[in-house]
Amino acid sequence: MEAYAGPEDAASHARFTSTRRNAVMSGPPGRAYVYRVYGMYDCLNVVTGPDGTAAAVLIRALEPLEGVDLMRAARLGHRHGPAVSPPDHRLASGPGLVGVAFGIDTSWTGVDLCDPAGALRLVRDASEDLADADVVATPRIGIAYAGPAWAGRPWRFAVRGHPSVSRP
DNA sequence: ACATTGATTACCT
DNA sequence: GGTAATCAATGTC
Numbered sequence: 001m002e003a004y005a006g007p008e009d010a011a012s013h014a015r016f017t018s019t020r021r022n023a024v025m026s027g028p029p030g031r032a033y034v035y036r037v038y039g040m041y042d043c044l045n046v047v048t049g050p051d052g053t054a055a056a057v058l059i060r061a062l063e064p065l066e067g068v069d070l071m072r073a074a075r076l077g078h079r080h081g082p083a084v085s086p087p088d089h090r091l092a093s094g095p096g097l098v099g100v101a102f103g104i105d106t107s108w109t110g111v112d113l114c115d116p117a118g119a120l121r122l123v124r125d126a127s128e129d130l131a132d133a134d135v136v137a138t139p140r141i142g143i144a145y146a147g148p149a150w151a152g153r154p155w156r157f158a159v160r161g162h163p164s165v166s167r168p
Numbered sequence: 169a170c171a172t173t174g175a176t177t178a179c180c181t
Numbered sequence: 182g183g184t185a186a187t188c189a190a191t192g193t194c
Contacts, residue, residue: 011175040177043175060175097176
């Protein structure tokens with residue numbers, strides 16, 4: 001995952017004046033912010049700042065634990081679904097692929113991810129204690145345009161050596 | 169109204 | 182190593 005701040009963050013979508021795309025970033029936390037990159041991939045963020053403060057976390061990758069068959073089906077049905085299917089652990093190993101695997105598009109923006117009855121929600125899985133996970137912090141990916149001061153910040157977090165992480 | 173660009177990925181040599 | 186696909190948003194006229 002990767003952290004993005006408000007107008008002061010030269011790498012953040014919130015650096016621009018509020019638009020229909022990024023307005024939700026300034027709203028209450030726990031909501032979804034989905035944007036389209038390069039005209040093809042829809043990337044999922046979780047709004048994190050308090051209401052009135054723009055901030056969000058981009059879900060860059062995740063490990064498929066259940067519904068692998070559904071993810072493969074979603075991938076095949078996607079307009080940019082690749083011809084060959086990857087191994088299970090690579091079904092969501094990138095921000096664009098997370099969107100493809102879950103069938104998420106920009107219409108999901110604003111959805112409350114903390115609603116226990118929601119179709120897409122954040123849960124705490126007590127069966128796996130991530131407090132002991134070997135987490136590494138690295139610079140964010142693909143934001144060199146923001147300049148060294150921001151591109152150099154280690155705001156990307158990943159489990160070290162995890163097979164589902166998008167890049168080492 | 170038109171030109172440029174990106175929080176990416178898959179496929180090619 | 183390089184490039185095509187494809188569009189919302191920004192910047193320029």
